[in-house]
Amino acid sequence: MKSTNKKVNFILDVYNEKCPKCRKGYVFKQDVRVLNLPVMNDACDKCNYHFEREPGYFIGAMYISYGFAVLQGVLTFLILNYGFPLLETIYKTIIVVLVITILGRKNYKLSRVLYIHIFPW
Ligand SMILES: [Zn+2]
Helix, strand or coil, rough: HHHHHHHHHHHHHHHCCCCCCCCCCCCECCCCCCCCCECCCECCCCCCCCCCCCCCCHHHHHHHHHHHHHHHHHHHHHHHHHHHHCCCCCHHHHCCCCCCCHHHHHHHHHHHHHHHHCCCC
């Protein structure tokens, strides 16, 4: 039971973009403007944990982001393919691209936060 709570907390902390060390501060600046690129804090405002451990640290997060985008694209395509079989392929393709584009900002943030949580020190 305690292990399940730990996993749920881990997922919630990653989803809510919390610091991997104190789990109170935020990794990204809290910005509600949707069209701006997300801006990372240099360090946690609660515990001063430095997020970018070394130059190029977040290159690995690109693979996670790529995985998220592929997963979302495949799931969207499957839902469209089996839920709307009469929809033409060009519309399915456009919708898949739109879904990936719309979720791209959250993917970017989630992949970096997940990477920090997986490789914290
Ligand atoms: Zn912190």
